[in-house]
Amino acid sequence: xxxxxxxxxxxxxxxxxxxxxxxxxxxxxxxxxxxxxxxxxxxxxxxxxxxxxxxxxxxxxxxxxxxxxxxxxxxxxxxxxxxxxxxxxxxxxxxxxxxxxxxxxxxxxxxxxxxxxxxxxxxxxxxxxxxxxxxxxxxxxxxxxxxxxxxxxxxxxxxxxxx
Numbered sequence: 001x002x003x004x005x006x007x008x009x010x011x012x013x014x015x016x017x018x019x020x021x022x023x024x025x026x027x028x029x030x031x032x033x034x035x036x037x038x039x040x041x042x043x044x045x046x047x048x049x050x051x052x053x054x055x056x057x058x059x060x061x062x063x064x065x066x067x068x069x070x071x072x073x074x075x076x077x078x079x080x081x082x083x084x085x086x087x088x089x090x091x092x093x094x095x096x097x098x099x100x101x102x103x104x105x106x107x108x109x110x111x112x113x114x115x116x117x118x119x120x121x122x123x124x125x126x127x128x129x130x131x132x133x134x135x136x137x138x139x140x141x142x143x144x145x146x147x148x149x150x151x152x153x154x155x156x157x158x159x160x161x162x163x
Contacts, residue, residue, distance in 0.1 A: 007025055007026055007027075008023040008024060008025055008026065009023065009024060009026050009072045010022070010023055011023070011024050011033070011071050011072050011074070011075055012075060012076065013074050013075060013076060013077050013078070013079055014077070014078045014079065015034065015038060015040070015079045015080075015081065015084070016040075016079070016080060016081055016083055016084030017084065020038060022037060024037070024071045024072060026070070026072060027070065028070065028071045028072075029048075029066065029067050029068070029069065029070060029071065030057070030059075030066040030067075030069040030070065030071050030073070030074050030079070031043050031045055031048075031055040031057075031065075031066035031067040031069075032045075032071070033071035033074075034057070034066060034079070034081055040081045040083055042081055042082035042083050042111035043055050043057060043066055043081050043082070043111065044108055044109075044111060044112070045067060046108065046109075046140070047067070047140075048067045049067070049068075050065040050067060050068040051138075051140070052109070052112075052139070052140040053065065053109065053112040053113070053116065053136075053138045053139030053140060054108055054109050054111070054112045054139075054140075055067045055112060056111070056112035056113075056115045056116055056139070057079055057080060057081050057082075057115060058079070058080040058115060058119060059074060059077050059078070059079050059080075060077050060078055061078075063115060063116055063119045065138075066079075080115070081111075081115075082110075082111035082112075082114055082115055085114070085115070085118060088118065090118050090121045090122065090156070091114060091118045093156040093159050094114055094117050094118060094121070094152065094153065094156045095114065096156075097152040097153070097155045097156040097159070098110065098113075098114070098149070098152045100152075101148050101151050101152040101155060102144075102148050103144060103148040103149045103151065103152035104143075104144070105143035105144055106142075106143050108142075109139055109140060109141045109142075109143075112139055113136055113139050113141070113149060116135050116136055116138075116139060117132075117135065117136065117153045117156070119135070120132065120135040120153070121153075121156065121157055125157060126157050126158070127153075127154075127157055129150055129154060132150050132153045132154060133146070133150060135153075136149060136150075136153075
């Protein structure tokens with residue numbers, strides 16, 4: 001990357017537990033920075049308007065669309081991408097259930113869905129099917145029809161809360 005003093009700014013943030021710093025174009029989105037500069041490709045760029053949810057990440061504990069946030073706005077923040085949840089028991093259960101329940105097909109929406117589902121289970125360990133649908137309502141999946149996704153999330157929640 002070539003530094004342009006007029007349009008680049010320094011940015012420093014923690015991504016998936018690792019401190020990162022560099023210069024970014026002032027208009028580069030967080031999604032672009034994560035993918036292009038850090039190589040974190042589970043953050044997908046779909047609509048680039050916040051409508052599809054494929055770029056969903058957690059920033060300072062809050063789930064958000066990384067295509068709607070500029071990288072410089074994340075200065076000093078802690079960012080978690082789908083890759084950064086390894087070792088999280090809820091995410092491990094979700095990944096396993098997504099696979100066994102056929103809740104993923106092309107995989108494009110999966111990373112964002114998993115981040116949203118993991119956040120839901122952290123807030124509400126045994127969510128209703130309605131709560132699950134609400135949590136993923138901003139995520140577009142063109143392959144599954146959502147039933148398998150809801151089943152997988154429900155199954156992961158029940159596995160955690162089973163006696």
